[in-house]
Amino acid sequence: MDEARxxxxxxxxxxxxxxxxxxxxxxxxxxxxxxxxxDPLAQDLMLERLPPFWLDGxxxxxxxxxxxxxxxxxxxxxxxxxxAFIVAFxxxxxxxxxxxxxxxxxxxFGGWADRIISRVVDVWMAFPPVLFAILLVxxxxxxxxxxxxAIAIIDWTRFCRVIRAEAMSQARMxxxxxxxxxxxxxxxxxxxxxxxxxxxxxxALLSLEMGIAVIVEAILSFVSLSIxxxxxxxxxxxxxxxxxxxxxxxxxxxxxxxxxxTVLSFSQFGEALxxxxxxxxx
Amino acid sequence: xxxxxxxxxxxxxxxxxxxxxxxxxxxxxxGEVRALVGESGAGKTMIGKxxxxxxxxxxxxVEGEMLIEGEDLGRLDAKARRTLIGARTALIPQDPLxxxxxxxxxGPQMTDRLVRILGWSGERADKRIRQLLNEVQIxxxxxxLKSYPHELSGGMRQRVLIAAAxxxxxxxxxxxxxxxALDVTxxxxxxxxxxxxxxxxxxxxxxxxHDLGVVxxxxxxxxxxxxxxxxxxxxxxxxxxxxxxAYTRALIAATPRYTDPYASLKPVDESxxxxxxxxxxxxxxDWRPGHG
Numbered sequence: 001m002d003e004a005r006x007x008x009x010x011x012x013x014x015x016x017x018x019x020x021x022x023x024x025x026x027x028x029x030x031x032x033x034x035x036x037x038x039d040p041l042a043q044d045l046m047l048e049r050l051p052p053f054w055l056d057g058x059x060x061x062x063x064x065x066x067x068x069x070x071x072x073x074x075x076x077x078x079x080x081x082x083x084a085f086i087v088a089f090x091x092x093x094x095x096x097x098x099x100x101x102x103x104x105x106x107x108x109f110g111g112w113a114d115r116i117i118s119r120v121v122d123v124w125m126a127f128p129p130v131l132f133a134i135l136l137v138x139x140x141x142x143x144x145x146x147x148x149x150a151i152a153i154i155d156w157t158r159f160c161r162v163i164r165a166e167a168m169s170q171a172r173m174x175x176x177x178x179x180x181x182x183x184x185x186x187x188x189x190x191x192x193x194x195x196x197x198x199x200x201x202x203x204a205l206l207s208l209e210m211g212i213a214v215i216v217e218a219i220l221s222f223v224s225l226s227i228x229x230x231x232x233x234x235x236x237x238x239x240x241x242x243x244x245x246x247x248x249x250x251x252x253x254x255x256x257x258x259x260x261x262t263v264l265s266f267s268q269f270g271e272a273l274x275x276x277x278x279x280x281x282x
Numbered sequence: 283x284x285x286x287x288x289x290x291x292x293x294x295x296x297x298x299x300x301x302x303x304x305x306x307x308x309x310x311x312x313g314e315v316r317a318l319v320g321e322s323g324a325g326k327t328m329i330g331k332x333x334x335x336x337x338x339x340x341x342x343x344v345e346g347e348m349l350i351e352g353e354d355l356g357r358l359d360a361k362a363r364r365t366l367i368g369a370r371t372a373l374i375p376q377d378p379l380x381x382x383x384x385x386x387x388x389g390p391q392m393t394d395r396l397v398r399i400l401g402w403s404g405e406r407a408d409k410r411i412r413q414l415l416n417e418v419q420i421x422x423x424x425x426x427l428k429s430y431p432h433e434l435s436g437g438m439r440q441r442v443l444i445a446a447a448x449x450x451x452x453x454x455x456x457x458x459x460x461x462x463a464l465d466v467t468x469x470x471x472x473x474x475x476x477x478x479x480x481x482x483x484x485x486x487x488x489x490x491x492h493d494l495g496v497v498x499x500x501x502x503x504x505x506x507x508x509x510x511x512x513x514x515x516x517x518x519x520x521x522x523x524x525x526x527x528a529y530t531r532a533l534i535a536a537t538p539r540y541t542d543p544y545a546s547l548k549p550v551d552e553s554x555x556x557x558x559x560x561x562x563x564x565x566x567x568d569w570r571p572g573h574g
Contacts, residue, residue: 174380175383177375181368181373183368183369183399193386196386197385
């Protein structure tokens with residue numbers, strides 16, 4: 001109860017920490033050309049494998065050190081954030097719209113609609129998601145839109161399952177029956193009575209899914225199936241860092257920390273938002 | 283004048299063929315309160331749901347007619363039936379906790395129906411709702427209208443639901459055990475409110491309950507239901523003064539009395555139930571839908 005009360009006043013530390021990090025990372029990504037201390041693509045073999053600023057041998061202006069080609073790690077992380085966030089928003093939103101709509105229909109209408117949608121979800125979920133993604137990108141070709149499409153195609157089931165279950169439990173409530181007695185149409189009831197009650201879950205899932213999209217994108221860049229290899233992405237930086245882990249650990253560690261913080265923040269932010277959105281928890 | 287609600291020989295079955303309603307006939311005259319009393323599982327709620335057109339999908343009506351103000355629901359297409367039920371009936375539900383949409387404020391939730399279904403202007407609906415909230419003795423309607431359901435107590439929510447039921451001036455209200463989920467102290471007030479509004483508005487009520495004490499207080503006529511069958515129907519005073527059927531007598535005998543609070547609770551007499559069950563089983567054996 002205390003936590004809920006704090007959440008209402010907007011003081012939940014979870015919401016602030018997670019939201020703060022996301023805001024910071026997003027602003028950095030948006031204003032990357034203004035903020036990044038160096039050109040993320042500029043190679044300089046004289047400056048290769050510089051350590052982060054607190055270690056001996058660090059150069060000013062290269063805060064987190066450089067990779068094996070002498071490119072500034074911080075600038076690459078900031079620019080990599082652009083792709084991470086574009087993918088996060090576009091892929092998660094598409095997956096959310098598709099999955100939530102189908103889940104709402106399956107859960108509220110039941111019957112044939114539910115049987116068909118549920119079977120498709122079952123089949124879909126039998127595919128290992130990462131292999132499925134790699135396969136899809138291989139078929140669709142690499143590039144930003146393919147990655148977004150692939151993530152949406154794979155992950156809509158996550159929304160569908162949860163929203164279906166929620167819509168089903170809402171559909172059994174007496175207020176739905178009252179709405180039917182009053183003479184509302186089925187679609188009207190679905191949109192006006194059921195949807196607002198599943199919205200908190202949609203929001204929480206959407207935020208969680210953004211985190212997952214960031215991971216999938218990183219995995220795809222890790223296996224060089226994401227964007228063209230020139231543009232830095234967190235996954236491709238991790239892939240490069242892995243090769244020089246014994247000479248320059250920071251090239252692997254900093255993108256990993258960035259990735260983990262971002263994914264964690266998305267999921268925590270979603271949970272905190274759900275608590276604020278839900279009139280009963282509030 | 284045609285009855286407000288007229289049910290004639292209504293039978294319903296489950297998918298496995300088991301009968302849940304057995305040729306039920308009952309009528310509610312305009313402005314009258316008809317109690318429908320029986321144990322849990324007797325099919326009281328089922329009858330209410332059948333009238334309102336919200337039977338579960340698994341329950342199928344196999345014979346009989348239901349008329350609302352002379353209009354046969356069975357002869358109307360689905361849309362016309364919905365419109366008729368929506369315009370002339372309302373429900374006071376059993377559980378005020380789940381009968382209001384938790385994510386919508388009370389005000390819009392109450393006016394919505396008047397505006398969307400009956401085509402009233404927002405202003406008129408708003409005025410009407412305030413008037414009804416006043417009638418159910420809600421002291422600060424402003425606060426209630428702005429509240430979410432969870433911010434109100436069970437008794438308050440039930441008042442809101444009563445106000446909502448009467449707001450659209452329905453001819454018939456189905457009250458499905460409206461006091462069962464409430465505190466005993468609140469039950470009495472809610473019952474009195476329903477009786478008051480019923481008199482003021484002249485609305486006919488089909489009052490579903492398992493509580494004979496409630497029956498005595500609120501209704502003019504009673505139908506006693508057992509296993510989906512009407513075993514006795516009478517004027518309320520008549521029923522308590524001279525119950526005709528053995529089951530009714532057993533039911534009345536099983537009612538706890540305030541005059542003797544230390545008496546142990548008596549269950550309904552086993553031998554009466556056994557007789558009834560045998561009678562019903564025998565009738566079911568020969569029963570074919572449409573042949574009585």
